[in-house]
Amino acid sequence: MLAGRALKNIFRRPHYGDDIALQMDAIGVGSLPIVVMIGFFSGAVMALQMSRALSQYGQVGKTGTLVSLILVRELGPVLTAIMVAGRNSTGIASELGSMKVTEQIDAMRALGTDPIQKLVTPRVIATCVMLPLLTIIADFVGMVGGFIIAKFVLSIESRQYWTSVWRALEWNDVTQGLLKPLVFALIVSLMGCYHGLKTTGGTQGVGRSTTQAMVAATVLIFVLDLLITKVFVSQGGS
């Protein structure tokens, strides 16, 4: 948590553009396949499950509405964040942890660079840019997954599906759906960096801090998800 505070001071100071680009590539492009897969299948599964519940009320046509609401508000941000936490919190923690135990962090300080500025800030910036983008992609692919189920299994007309998807969304949902990944991005990157940088105890310690980073990131994602949802639900009122 202290790492978070230390970070904000440094947001303005000299940036390491190359490092940001490199991290964006690792976090964003690298996570793309898994995010697409997860998004697609969760969208499809949801369409199937929902159609069964909705059929009891004779409202199978509303499948699109539900898929899109749940994806944009909840599943898109949370699932993507958890995937990225699994890939990148752990990746960051083990990379920085290894650097810590082999004295590379000390060497960095000795050679005139602040490790927070050189290592932490680029990772945080890259995650904050990439996670919302990945979420949008996951949301969209999920809708396509739902659409395929709707069209070929539930035989809902494509225009009806897409209209209900589109109509379901309000500004409230969209802001919620974009605020969440931004907050989750901070969690994912900061937990990775924090646990990585406080690694002690050789290679064993690297393993330990990698696990801790993943656990802490995942738990915090769910806790903050509940908090943010609560704020939006009570605000949305309607």
Added chain:
Amino acid sequence: MDGKARTAVLRFENVTVSFDGDVALRDISFAAYEGESRIILGAAGSGKTVLLKTAMGLTKPESGKVFVFGQDISTMSEKRLFDVRSKIGMLFQESALFDSLNIEENVAYPLLNQPSIHCPKAEVLPRVKQTLEFVELGGTLARFPSELSGGMRRRAAIARAVVTEPPLQMYDSPTAGLDPITAHTIMALLIKERDVSQATTLLVTHRYQDGNLMANFRYNSEQGALEPARNGAKQKSRTTFMVLKEGRLIFESDQDAIESSNDPYIGKFVKQRV
């Protein structure tokens, strides 16, 4: 120590360092002057590495003061410390080369990133090449640290430590984990660097023979090899031995004194000498 007028390059005043209650250094005081070589001996865990890290401001003393080039670094902010650190070259125990950078980028790192060293871009590559030539690693610029042997990594790390020509150089166990022949080459390199740059040198080691080499040999630039320094003209640079035991400084004097010491702990180091 003659000349009170000279300010010490590095001075410790009653420095105590501890980590979560474990005391690593206990009330250490000493001063190193320009051109001097200091050999710091001690068993594993006696606080040798912590002493070097404290001298660089990487760890903060709990009490006491550390002066580097006359400036008190024990209370300095990290930002101002960068200025001080740019005058210190440090070789870390495990070399600590950056895995993600190749040898050229590793050696160029201090030139490009030390805020107080304004090295023109055009000069970086020649200086890197020259320093790598000096440590006899001329052809490895594009290789990555993981592709090099332990001895070569150590040499690249030495190159990185001295590329900025710092007036204070600290080496943390430069020969640890190397075979005797490679260890000797590394020591020869450090002595060469010392004699060429005339820098103040702190050498941390658990091998007495490293200290012995440092004290009694000098680099002959014509033959490109070490030769015994003639006794009468024992170089301008003086060599002092220090022994650490469980965080305490228990010995500080010259070589004759350490060899005649009756302390069994000190004796253990000296007897290794072959």
